[in-house]
Amino acid sequence: MKMKLFSNKLAKTIMLGLSLTIVGGGAAVALAAQHVKQTQIKAVKKLPVSLPAGDMLRGADNFYKSDKVDVQKVTFHNSYNMKVAGNLFVPKNLDKSKKHSAIVVGHPMGAVKEQSANLYAQKMADKGYVTISYDMSFWGDSEGEPGNNVSPDIYADDFSAAVDFLDTLAYVDRGNIGVIGICGSGSFAISAAKIDPRMKAVATVSMYDMGSVNRNALNHSQTLAQRKKIIADAASQRDIEYAGGQLKYTSGTPEKIDAKSSPIAKEFYDFYRTSRGAANTTTQPTLTGNMKFMNFYPFNDIETISPRPLLFITGTKAHSIEFSKDAYAKAAEPKELYLVPNAGHADLYDRTDLIPFDKLTQFFNKYLNKK
Numbered sequence: 001m002k003m004k005l006f007s008n009k010l011a012k013t014i015m016l017g018l019s020l021t022i023v024g025g026g027a028a029v030a031l032a033a034q035h036v037k038q039t040q041i042k043a044v045k046k047l048p049v050s051l052p053a054g055d056m057l058r059g060a061d062n063f064y065k066s067d068k069v070d071v072q073k074v075t076f077h078n079s080y081n082m083k084v085a086g087n088l089f090v091p092k093n094l095d096k097s098k099k100h101s102a103i104v105v106g107h108p109m110g111a112v113k114e115q116s117a118n119l120y121a122q123k124m125a126d127k128g129y130v131t132i133s134y135d136m137s138f139w140g141d142s143e144g145e146p147g148n149n150v151s152p153d154i155y156a157d158d159f160s161a162a163v164d165f166l167d168t169l170a171y172v173d174r175g176n177i178g179v180i181g182i183c184g185s186g187s188f189a190i191s192a193a194k195i196d197p198r199m200k201a202v203a204t205v206s207m208y209d210m211g212s213v214n215r216n217a218l219n220h221s222q223t224l225a226q227r228k229k230i231i232a233d234a235a236s237q238r239d240i241e242y243a244g245g246q247l248k249y250t251s252g253t254p255e256k257i258d259a260k261s262s263p264i265a266k267e268f269y270d271f272y273r274t275s276r277g278a279a280n281t282t283t284q285p286t287l288t289g290n291m292k293f294m295n296f297y298p299f300n301d302i303e304t305i306s307p308r309p310l311l312f313i314t315g316t317k318a319h320s321i322e323f324s325k326d327a328y329a330k331a332a333e334p335k336e337l338y339l340v341p342n343a344g345h346a347d348l349y350d351r352t353d354l355i356p357f358d359k360l361t362q363f364f365n366k367y368l369n370k371k
Contacts, residue, residue: 054276059353062115062277066122068092078137078161080154085141086134086162087118089125099173101368102130104162104199108349109184109210110148110252110283112140115272116182116349120205123352124180127361130172132162136185138289139281146247148282150289152191152210152296159192163199176200176368180360182349183320184208186312187298190327193305201367203311203360206348209323211296218319227294234291241288252284264319264345271346299330306332311363313356315343336363 054060072088094100103124107117117133125131137154138144144154159179166172178201181189186207193199216222237248253272254265261269271277302310310331314324316339328337340347343354 051275054274058351062350069125076165083143096171101176106185114279155188156191191298214293249284250287303332309334318345
């Protein structure tokens, strides 16, 4: 199947914003002679009373509520002793006297569990699985200061912590737990699975390699000099914040778009800033924290996940397709690259006419030995 890839020229024009756009927390302050302690708060987005209407075509249903599933708010702790907030979904007709397969679902980078993850978790629970979605540490209702901080190691550990929690449930089969990582969570799921063999099957959807996109931008369109400039700016910001200055945030989804906005900015805006998918997140990580992605290489040693299976789902029109293709090329069997015709990156967040839930069900039924 032929697929259109973004040209380097377009990628340079876009630069994704994930790497270059610095969204500010006010003017820089003069460095103090000594550290001034600062209270950190989460950058929670207060939703406006009225949101712009989003594109609801092709079954967009981010806020889907299943009548076949019971939902329970839960909390669990990761190995850093941070509380992680989640939603546990259990089929109403589940026989709790027996053991059942389970699936952990991670949300897109910069999002919260109410964006895409809850939808996937409920749809898979509709198929008979016990599922759990959760807010990554530093985001949503989970602990972590400063809010919106970046720590790839902790993000990966959150996946394992969700498995820890599922292992405590008498009706969950410890030997049959799978994971789904959406967008950036795809790379965190892979990072976790490399060192956690309890994850028996791994699926990613519209995956971003959060290390590569920050180092190189899309299609390796960012130069080394540009990367070093970003790193230098973040290092300077550390001095400001240590002296008590205001936090600065970077990238994320724009608050407004116009005719000159890039296709990717428009794509993310239509999900994150409209009634289609807006929730309590700015989507913007801290500038200094975001530099940790520069040292994040989730696909190194990906072949060691074998013989556990990997499924990479992406759209033929996804601007992020390079990451699924790269992971697939480096992974060992059993593996599969599943292309969704005419689907863009964010289409697979919530457009139920495009999301291949039947493919995901087939994959987990095969590899989790679901009864």
